[in-house]
Amino acid sequence: MLTLECPYCGVKAEETELQPGGEAHLKRYGPGSTDEEFDGYMFSRKNPKGVHFERWRHAYGCGKWFLAARCTATLEVFGTYPAQTSEPPAELQAKIKAKRPNWEGYK
Amino acid sequence: MSTRLSKGGRLIDRSKPMGFTFNGKRMQGYQGDTLASALLGADQMLVGRSFKYHRPRGIVASGAEEPNALVGLGQGGRFEPNQRVTTTELFDGAVTESQNHWPSLDFDVGAVNDKLYKFFPAGFYYKTFMFPRAAWKHVFEPIVRQSAGLGKVPTARDEDRYEYAYGFADLVIVGGGIAGLTAALSAGRKGQRVWLIEQTAHWGGRAPVDGVEIDGKPADEWVRTAVETLEKMENVTLRLRTMASGLYDHGYLLAYERVADHTPGDGRPRHRLWRMRAGHVMTATGAIERPLSFAGNDVPGVMLASAVRDYVANWAVSPGDRTVIVTNNDDAYRTALTLLEAGLAVPAVIDARPEAKGALPEAVRARGVRVLTGHGVAKVKGAKRVTGVSVCMQAGEGAEIETIACDAIAMSGGWSPVVHLWSHCGGKLTWDEDHAMFRPDPTRPATGADGAAMVTAIGSANGMLRAADAVADAHMAAGSEGTAPKAVSAEEAPMSPVWIMPEGAGPALRMKMWLDYQNDVKVSDVQLAAREGYESVEHTKRYTTLGMATDQGKLSNINGLAVLSDALHQAIPATGTTTFRPPYTPISIGAIAGEARGEIFQPLRKTPMHDWHEVHGAHWEPVGQWRRPYCYLRTGEGVHDAVNREIRAIRNSVGLLDASTLGKIIVKGPDAGRFLDMLYTNMMSTLAVGKCRYGLMCTENGFLSDDGVVARLSEDTWLCHTTTGGAERIHGWMEDWLQCEWWDWKVYTANVTEEYAQVAVAGPNARKVLEKLGGMDVSKDAHGFMEWREGTLGGFRARVYRISFSGELSYEIAVPASEGRAFWDALLAAGEEFGVTPYGTEAMHIMRAEKGFIMIGDETDGTVIPQDLNLQWAISKKKTDYLGKRAQERSYMVSPDRWKLVGLETLDGSVIPDGAYAVADGVNANGQRNMQGRVTSTYYSPTLNKGIAMGLVKHGPDRMGEVLDFPVDDGKVIKARIVDPVFYDKDGEKQNV
Secondary structure, three states, rough: OEEEEOOOOOEEEEHHHOEEEEOOOOOOOOOOOOOHHHHHHHHOOOOOEEEEEEEEEEEOOOOOOEEEEEEEEOOOEEEEEEEEOOOHHHHHHHHHHHHHOOOOOOO | EEEEOOOOOOEEEEEEEEEEOOOEEEEEEEOOOOOHHHHHHHOEEEEEOOOOOOOOEEEOOOOOOOOOEEEEEEEEHOOOEEOOOOOOOOOOOOEEEEEEOOOOOOOEEEHHHHHOOOHHEEEEHHHHOOOHHHHHHHHHHHHHHHHOOOOOOOOOOOOEEEEEEEEEEEEEEEEEEHHHHHHHHHHOOOOOEEEEEOOOOEEEEEOOOOOOOOOOHHHHHHHHHHHHHOOOOOOOOOOOEEEEEEHHHHHEEEEEEEEOOOOOOOOOOOEEEEEEEEEEEEEEEEEEOOOOEEOOOOOOOOHHHHHHHHHHHHHHHHHHEEEEEEEEHHHHHHHHHHHOOOOOOOOOEOOOOOOOOOOOHHHHOOOEEEEEEEEEEEEEEEOOOOOEEEEEEOOOOOOOOEEEEEEEEEEEEEEEEOOOOHHHHHOOEEEEOOOOEEEEOOOOOOOOOOOEEOOOHHHHHHHHOOHHHHHHHHHHHHOOOOOOOOOOOOOOOOOOOOOOOOOOOHHHHHOOOHHHOOOEEHHHHHHHHHHHOOOOHHHHHHHHOOOOOOOOOOOOOOHHHHHHHHHHHOOOOHHHOOOOOOOOOOOOHHHOOOOHHHHHHOOOOOOOOOOHHHOEEEEEEEOOOOOEEEEOOOOOOHHHHHHHHHHHHHHOEEEEEOOOOOOEEEEOOHHHHHHHHEEOOOOOOOOOOOOEEEEEEOOOOEEEEEEEEEEEEEEEEEEEOOOHHHHHHHHHHHHHHHHHOOOOOEEEEOHHHHHHEEEEHHHOOOOOOHHHHHOOOOEEEEEOOEEEEEEOOOEEEEEEEEOOOOOOOEEEEEEEEHHHHHHHHHHHHHHHHOOOOOOHHHHHHHHHHHOOOOOOOOOOOOOOHHHHOOOOHOOOOOOOOOHHHHHHHOOOOOOOOOOEEEEEOOOOOOOOOOOOOOEEEEEEEOOOOEEEEEEEEEEEEEOOEEEEEEEEEHHHHHOOOEEEEEHHHHHHHHEEEEOOOOOOOOOOOOOOO
């Protein structure tokens, strides 16, 4: 059972306190988008074996959504950060790159 | 015979005798006994029957690895099957019974299976019961069901209580032997928060029995001092009778504490499940001795050498008067010495190795014991008890050289580290050629949240089988704080792996070499599986059932996979192990449930009027965690009658519904209107203050997700009603979009569901009831349909919404939750002259169906879009975007072939079963009858006095008047006509008065 630190309230939250929200940093495609764009937004997920960016809500805590970078194979957590951002913080990206030199970036 | 010795026994207190019964026979043991030692002390070697062949089974081991000795323990509300006697502490008055036999333990009819063993090879289930097909249902299954299963299921409610507890530590050390104690001392001195847990009732593990000396003192004495030192450290927690059941992600450790198993009924919880978070885990879980595979190794009286030693040293019980030792290593000679020390006879040591010249064998020889090197056991004599052993050359085919009379055999095939916890979370193993064992590979441990090793194996669990190595290893692993304890034990010469005894044993012998005692899996079964193509150890396990019994193969797995490797002509590491899964030993269901049973199984949500409903005949319906009255039963009234009575009362006069459970979410802020326009399919920003509007919410995938009435409370404030089950979900949904997508919008939300009690007052006399309460003008002109007003009603601060889900003149009134019950009482009093009738959810459902209103979860199922329900009027054409809009533009969503909402009226007035399908001509690609629609809601309408239904039908709205066939059970077909879904008051004259 994972523990993730909520970047808002600083609590090291256990998985039972959290609600998972799937892949992070998706771009929303609404009316006017092509079928391919919408399909990609709605259904296509990376599902990597390795570094993954994902959404979690501290549902039974402060109620805030936050983002986490985690290795899906080893469950190593590289860091958590607030959801109000369109890309992972630069220092977190650098940290992951140092630990996983073959990582291809979050995009 | 097995018997209690007149002196010795380091764990028993002879001044405290304890009585117990086994199969009704009275027996006696002492405080400190396990059930196993007490049974052996009373000469009860035969304790059960095996699963498949019903072979007689005796006690083999002295700890958690015991495969055979399972009993039913206790009576009534404290009966539990499959209790391992080796890990059950004796208590006064214990009632035990053996399992898996009929009519008695000594004479068992099922044992005929044993004579027919040739017909029950591995996989016989899959081979035997195939043909003819009908035979399974009528012949095989009833027989198999009768004879399957181990032990009896308890029939009475569990009298004990159980609890959860939570623990946090920098370091959890699992296993209180000398390695665990050494590590705890070092880590404790460093100031870490340390937990040391031990599954048995005693500290020290095997060292005291094995004659180890530490720091110049006997192990017992050192252990006592170490525990005293640890008890004085405030940062160290010690727990006996606590078994680490499983290790999970990020240092999550489940530990199972058997608080009161040995003191039943003393008021304490029986078991406690510790949910722990460990910064780091050290497994000091020791090692388990392996049996040897020789013919008849399952006859009662054949035991592990270490177990024989334990029974003599710990409990002063001799498993036999004459014990032959069979071994491939030096350690087993310790058993010979222990037996000799106790004055018991050791006729011979049979050692499979060509020579045995270590210190231990020499010490045994010096006592005048015959040591037969290069020899093995051809077969064991005896059926319900060992009577002798037939000796052969290990290198041969089993030709008997001599027979040695004995009543016990102590066997040792070497030791396997207990690597379960190490492996649970991904730690890998490496094959140790010297000791023929898998041990933890320190370069491939399970890793934690920080990517670093989460587990360290220490002591014999790490493959350090000698005490000196184990203690040194533990001290270093725990940071080498303080002086390292120095352990001294006898030198040991190398062991030599023996997987089959004798090496060249033919089929007849291999069929009597047991690997898995409980499930009756033999060497021949594993070899057969290999011949039949089962190359993966995981497949072989499932095909033969090796290691699938309640002991999970603690004794059998390594021997089994060695035999498999041999049959596949490959090295043991190439075969690998099966997966180690929690729990390490079985834990009680009670411990898993904890306190969550009966009334506190889950929290119940109650409205302020709950107690009134309770005493007025509420027939409860669970709605999420809420309980809502389905209807109110009067004396002698059935549910159906009550529902119909309630509906007639509302349609004719007035009724009250407790609608407090309805979700209520405040959405407020400068961008609230813009936000709601994105959330709902229709326009909410244009709603005037003081007005209400019905709205629909869809998922991004376009499907209808929730509905409800929205009221605009002020320029920047809206109140959104959701379904009862949807409040938390929709509030979360709103927060998701606000926090993660439109985080620059100035909006906040609050779920105020429980702040208000809400009552629907519905029926032609609704207005009169409110007027009687007084304080607000609720006339048609002052308070129009789909408007809300705030004021004081009968002295209550009230917000009154004029909305209707029943189709009648209707007001929904919200008051502060604390005043809900008083307000309800006031409404009842005011309505008395009109015969006001409280009604439940079923009346509400039927009345909404009479009006053709949809219900989330009935008309919707996650595949239905609003357009399917003819709700285009609630979808804005002006808005460029809302959640779900893009999805609803997809080709399949705009297809004219989608099933659409219609009403259905049976030709004979009957009620169609819910979910019934309308069939069409022809068959589909799978040869199934084509479908053209289905029923989504169906009721008996007391208003119309006939069955009414709603359903989704292909091209439905264009097919009014057409009759559809709905096949139901027993080949019956119900015919129903497609009609308008609004069955009652199409023009809304009832609600607009």
